[in-house]
Amino acid sequence: MQVVATAGHVDHGKSTLVRALTGMEPDRWAEERRRGMTIDLGFAWTTLPSGAEVAFVDVPGHERFVTTMLAGVGPVPAVLLVVAADEGWMPQSAEHADALAALGVRHGLLVVTRGDLLEPDLARDEARAHLAGTPLADIPAVCVSAATGAGMDDLRVALDDLAAALPVPDPRADVRLWVDRAFTIRGAGTVVTGTLPAGRLRVDDELEVHGADHPPRRVTVRALQSLGQPHERVSGVARVALNLRGVPREAVVRGDVLLTPGAWLPTAELDARLSGVRGAAPDLAELPEQLTLHVGSAAVAARVRPLGDDVVRLRLRHPVPLRIGDRAVLRDPGRRRVTAGLTVLDVAPRLLRRRGAATRRAAELADVHGPDAAGELRRRGVVRRADLVAMGVPAEQVDALRAPGAGGHLLDPGLATVLGGRLAAAVAAHDAADPLDPGLPLEAARRALDLPDARLVEVVLRHGGDGRSTEALTLRDGRVAALTGAGLPAAVRAALEELRADLQQRPFDAPEAARLAALGLGPRQLASLVRSGELLRVADGVVLLPGADDRAVAVLGTLGPEFSLSAARQALGTTRRVAVPLLELLARSGRTERTADGGHRLVRPAPVTADRRVR
DSSP states (O other), rough: OEEEEEEEEETEEEEHHHHHSSSSSSOOOHHHHHEEEEEEESEEEEEEESSSEEEEEOOOGGGGGGGHHHHTTTTTTEEEEEEEEETTHHHHHHHHHHHHHTTTOEEEEEEOOOOTTTTTHHHHHHHHHHHSSSTTOOOOOEEEETTTTTHHHHHHHHHHHHHSSOOOOTSSOEEEOOOEEEETTTTTOOOOOOOOSSSEEETTTTEEEEEEESOOOEEEEEEEEEEEEEOOOEESSSSEEEEEOOOEEEEEOOTEEEETTOOEEEEEEEEEEEEESSSSSSOOSSSSEEEEETTTTEEEEEEEEEEEEEEEEEEEEEEEEETOEEEEEEEETTTTTEEEEEOOOOOOOOOOOOHHHHHHHHHHTTTOOOHHHHHHHHSEEEEEEEHHHTTTHHHHHTTOOOOOEEETEEEEEHHHHHHHHHHHHHHHHHHHHHHSOSOOOOOOOHHHTTTTTTTHHHHHHHHOOOOOOOTEEEEEEEEEEEESSOOOHHHHHHHHHHHHHHHHHHHTTOOOOHHHHHTTTHHHHHHHHTTTTTTTTEEETEEEEETHHHHHHEEEGGGSSSSOOHHHHHHHHHHHHHHHHHHHHHHTTTTTEEEETTTTSSSSSOOOOOOOOOO
């Protein structure tokens, strides 16, 4: 299926044309038929000579209903631009053409109606002159009379050619269905309709409803129709009607949107490039501060801040799900005219705080013309992979970056180099300020580098630096530490040497608290020596030299298959104060275990060597 919208001045025969093509009545309201003027969106469909199906969104042409017209045209890939032969190009012909140009619509047909009333070639040539320089400048033209049937077969053939030339949408795309109608059916509940441009919908799918006046909520597709027929699944492009479970009728209105859950980043602030609707780019200095953004079926108040050249920042009245590369229309409701088209450049822009930030931002975005994984990562430095995809960057591009990452984040290699230098400096500053507490805790390192996830600090250690700044750092016991630090304070080093001399003589005779105090080794000094690997902590206030646990296993291996605490204490030449926690340490490390009668035995007895020394 393909979906085509009508466009053109009021009373130029758009609804009559759709009626003649489909045999269906597109005007839904009795008032429309009584007044002979479409005031809301109408829908009809037909089968073309090739067998392809095409649905029509019939839009109003009166200037009072331009917002409704934009709601119908916004999600649709092609247009029938209708001009009456007896009236020619008119004001709403121009505004509709401006809107189509702003949206970047380039597929369509120019249809000159009422060819039975006046020679249609004049109106056709006049319309072509007005379309010159727009994306629709070269669309095929067909002259018809719905009253007599003249040219209708040619129009059907042209529609067939148009449908065949339209891009094939991706059925795997995330769903974004703009609601253009919402109503209640007795016994069924809430029903919404819209044009599905891509992706796939199924019965029992779960979707999120986003709108201006309510928080997002989850809903389930109870039933699904397309072209009046029930379906279990429908792929875009298609006109669809969804019977929703989980939402009352009054909670959904035109302009709301149904989304694949978790796949979009609704934004109330974005950067965009403006384009003129008739050639020249709009003068940013003359833009009103307040405009209306039309995207999909939504119309959202927007405050405009020029950044430079043709780039602006928009602040929206409420968040809207947009992606990089999306096209939209800016309209001045006061002057009742289309002001500009826009292309979305960034849906998660950073704050502009410093003088000159706006100008720099415009320069930064000067070369952005669509989703680009490498460029987005370079501009952002660090970003979640899922966020890049939700911004509109193709997943294949993101996964081809081969950028270092952790915890679902990607890190720009250039930023990793800068952060490597900052990390080395932060570790050095920390160690100089507190030599007894060497190494920067991982969380402190994360804050110092302003990273969103502590695991990215490890990425900086692996990939950051210039080959020199991080090669002397290591991650040990939850700290980023220098491999060769400035060393311990002289007093602590001297105390350690005395303690080492004592323990080399009696390796399991841990010094008492009084001895440690006499050496000037308090809790902080001991903790520092343990962290640096100079001492082994057995228990609070009980320290030995590194390797004492291995030597204890060798000694205990001489006691036979089973030994008591008393035997172990005597063999080690120490006190119960040391023997008990030392056996507990060996048990925690899996080298000893308790026996059924309360004794101890080695799990893996170590061979006894005459020259085994304490490290």
